[in-house]
Amino acid sequence: MKEKLTLVYPRCEDVIRTKRLSALLEEVLEPYEVEKIETVDALHPLQNQRIIFAIPLGISGINLEYFRFLKKMRIDPTFFDGSVGGIIIDGESELYTKSVARGLMFTANKGGCSFPGRAMVEGTKDLLNYNIQAMRLDAGNLTAYHVSAKEMVKRVMAHQQMPKKRGNILVLHASNYSTSNTALLWDMVKEQLQYCDITEISLRNGTIQDCSGCPYRMCMHFSEKSSCYYGGVITKEVYPAILACNAMVILAPNYNDALSANITAFIxxxxxxxxxxxxxxxxxxxxxxSGYSGGDIVAEQLISALSMNKTFRLPPRFSMVETANDPSSILKVAGITERASAFAQGMMDVLVEKKQNE
Incomplete structure (x- = not known):
């Protein structure tokens, strides 16, 4: 019996512009029993399902039916509860595919959808993003595109939660605890966590040097020793803690609609x-x-850098995004205690075995 899968495929009226994506989907999804949703009227809450979002963008990066889908998804905060998803974006330029994908992943994740690591596959105009994979496969770029999509769908179908008797959480920050609303909010969350061992590492005050782009062979030489040429806190503390943990928490205050310099250097x-x-x-x-707005932009940067690229899995509602400007003002935000408690419970739901977490 074929495994069931839901294909969310916002209709594009120009059949020629969807030809490449349609051919890929026909091949990649052949082993599965597929329910296809192509119009917003047919879109309904998709809970406890395996979902592939396939978005044709054309040359403009705009799919009008997709934006109708997006509106419907954002209105219901439980739209995807219990579901696991993956994303395929196909465009006719070198632009827009990743920005659309990470916005979609952020929205679906806020609605309760989990994503395995590297749950996004993109096809740009000339598929130049597959040069390396094609070389490794000794095949053309189009074949590499199809292979990547097949592997991603398999990860979606095989994805399972991995709770343990105790969670092992690594927290990375570059915040001044005396003034940081982000650090204060983490303390509120941390107070509610049970059955979790927590390691906190600061990346402040010149303790981290950014990557300078070593030659591949040199980088591999140090990688084989779980190390890096530039050493410091990254190799002495952060690398071992990442290998030991089963969850990483990034404290990411919004600096100019971007991750801070030290967090970026760590990535x-x-x-x-x-x-x-x-x-x-x-x-x-x-x-x-954020002091003003734009927290979603920072959360999406983490999604693309650490999940789409570095293969970390996204649990449902992976990011707590809030707004507070003056020092300690996060403590006065309406409902913040309840949201912090709910976020902590969400962490425990995926990290700690149920019999412990009751």
């Missing part, structure tokens, strides 16, 4: 460890606090 330096250690079995969480 860049993570490449050396990633070359020989992938992170499909590790969860990513984040706490993002």
């Amino acid at each position: 860049n330096r993570l490449t050396a460890l990633f070359r020989t250690n992938q992170f499909y079995q590790k969860y990513l969480f984040s706490i993002v606090v």
Whole structure:
């Protein structure tokens, strides 16, 4: 009996522009029993399902039916509860595919959808993004595109939660605890966590040097030792803690609608460890606090850098996104205690075995 899968495929009226994506889907989804949803009127809450979102963008990066889908998804905060998803984006330019994908992943995740690591496959105009994979496969770029999609769908279908008797959580931050609303919010969450061992590492005050782009062979040499040429806190503390943990929490205050310099440097330096250690079995969480707005932009940067790229899995509602400007003002935000408690419970739901977490 074929496994069931739901294909969310916003209709594009120009059949010629969807030809490449349609051919890919026909091949990749052939082993499954597929329910296809092509119009917003047919879109309904998709709970406890395996879902592939396939979005044809054309040259403009705009699919009008997709935006109708997106509106419907964002209105219902439980739209995807219990579901697991993957995303295929196909466009006719070198632009827009990833920005659309990470926005979609953020929205679906807020609605309760989990994503395995590398749950996004994109096809740009000339498929130049598959040059390396094609070389490794000794095949053309189109074949590499199809192979990547097949592997991603298999990860979606096989994805399961991996709770343990105790969660092992690594928290990375570059915050000044005396003034940081993000750190204060994490303390509120941490107080509610049970059956979890927590390691916190600061990346402040010149303790981290950014990646300078070593030659591949040099990077691999150090990677094989779970190390990096530039050493420091990254190799002495962060790398061992990542290998030991089953969840990583990034405290990410919104600086100019971007991750802070030290958090960005950490992500860049993570490449050396990633070359020989992938992170499909590790969860990513984040706490993002903005002084004004734009927290979703920062959360989406974490999605693309650490889940789409570095293979961390996204649990449902992986990021707590809040707004607070003045020091300690997060404590006065309406409903913040309840939301912090709910976020902590969501962490425990995926990290800790149910009999412990009752």
